[in-house]
Structure formats: C-alpha cells, structure tokens
Amino acid sequence: MYKVLNYQGIPSDAGSAIKYNIPQTSKQLDFLIFRYGKRKDVNVVLIELKQWDELR
Structure with a gap:
C-alpha cells in the first residue's frame, strides 16, 4: 500500500484508513x-x- 499512497495520481488531500470496521x-x-x-x-x-x- 506504500506504493499506492505514493502514486502521484492520488491527491494530497485524500484520506486513508487501514482495517476499517464497517459500523453496525x-x-x-x-x-x-x-x-x-x-x-x-x-x-x-x-x-x-x-x-x-x-x-x-
């Protein structure tokens, strides 16, 4: 995922989450x-x- 997040096509103001639990x-x-x-x-x-x- 390091390579994905460092890809120049992803805007610098994008957020990310790892192991996100879907509510309810x-x-x-x-x-x-x-x-x-x-x-x-x-x-x-x-x-x-x-x-x-x-x-x-």
Whole structure:
C-alpha cells in the first residue's frame, strides 16, 4: 500500500484508513482511500487484500 499512497495520481488531500470496521456490522475493509469532490460528494476506493507472497 506504500506504493499506492505514493502514486502521484492520488491527491494530497485524500484520506486513508487501514482495517476499517464497517459500523453496525462485523465486517472489515482492509484499506480505503477517500476524498471529497468539488461538489462535496465523497469519492471512495475500497481495497480488499488477498493472500500474496511477494511485493512488486
């Protein structure tokens, strides 16, 4: 995720969360990136990591 967050295409004012618990459920997201748009709308990218054994 370090490489993803350092990608120049991600705005510097974007927020992120690791192991985010979804309220009122027992579900959890591995990682998410979010940002408010020009019209105050929320843009979110959800990332669910699967099993892996090497970094590229």
